[in-house]
Amino acid sequence: MSRHFHPDNADRLGQMEYFSVLNDHITDGSRPEAPYNKLASDHGQIIAHMQLKGKDNSR
């Protein structure tokens, strides 16, 4: 993300509050004891939780 969202930037539009990673399903296929991931996905999902400054008019 550009510096518009960097916490050290005094002129920022906002910043990230939290970052989630869903990766419990990730196994490297070499461990037979590990549960599914052949059909699921071999990638984790990442979610950035953002907060913008200023008045809310979106939701």
Add this chain to the structure above:
Amino acid sequence: MTQFTIASFNVKNLIEADQEYYEYESYTPEEHSWKQAWLADQVLKMNADIVCFQEIFSEKSLRDVIEEADAEGAEANAANIPDRSKRYARKAIFRKLAHESYRDAGLAFAPNANDGGPGERRPGVAILSRFGFIGAPEVLQDLPEPLHIPFSDLDGSDGGHYTIRRLSRPVLKARIPVGRTVITVFNCHLKSKLGELDRPKGAPFPPAADLVNYDPVGRAMGSLRAGLRRMAEAWVLRREILKELEAGNPVMVLGDFNDSDNAVSSEIITGETPFKNYAWMRRHDATHKGDRYTDTENDIIQEKIDRVRLHSAEKLFVRKSLRDMVFTSAFGGVYESIDQS
């Protein structure tokens, strides 16, 4: 305050049942049903306002996932969200638990220009946005001009050049209104680490693909080609990002970068990390040993690098929290974070 969430999700080969995407690879109806349900669960769990998807072969297969997520979400809302008559209905937790339908969300799909018939399918990317889009999202895959990267050898002689005319997967660029801000979002899926192996004319397969007659030299050359392609694609993306940054627009780049955030291909996308103080550094046109940049020039350089620099969400989060381990892929026992924002 406006809060929103933005996510990246490589779904791994999403296509309808009984469709051969790569040679000998397809889902039975039962496998497809399981996969769709799993993806819907993940979409519901993510509950992100904006999702950048990779490895989508058909728009319909993704719409089916989103529809299933919405149906599950509606069911969950009925069970988990109290109606207004309840005195505790305004507790903050219920805002987090509620699923907001994607029924009115925008969905932009970019199919892959390299897509072929059964067994030769190539995946595209998509962006789902609860805020919709401003203007039509743009697709970048076929380069208007071929990219020629010239090399010169260390003795100064011509080192030839490397050329790409098309990206391995499309880049999707969308302007998304969030509150009063418009953010330019790029969704990308760069070339993987899978080696590009030599295939002599008429050969049924690349000789280095034969693992019984294992050819480590040939396979290393395959990795070199894949890495070079990934870096060239990263540069094309960087050039598009710079146009937005130079116009003053806030930018978020998400997707499957297919390498970690300190890999060179990823650094090409994010730009350079500035040096601590350029007044300590000898200037480019030095005429004597102690000829350094001035303090004023240091300020200029710092600003020029900083204004076009991107920051990894993962790194920012590691700094902010006490968590120091994030991974999004595992291969051969190596856990890496190759999906980035």
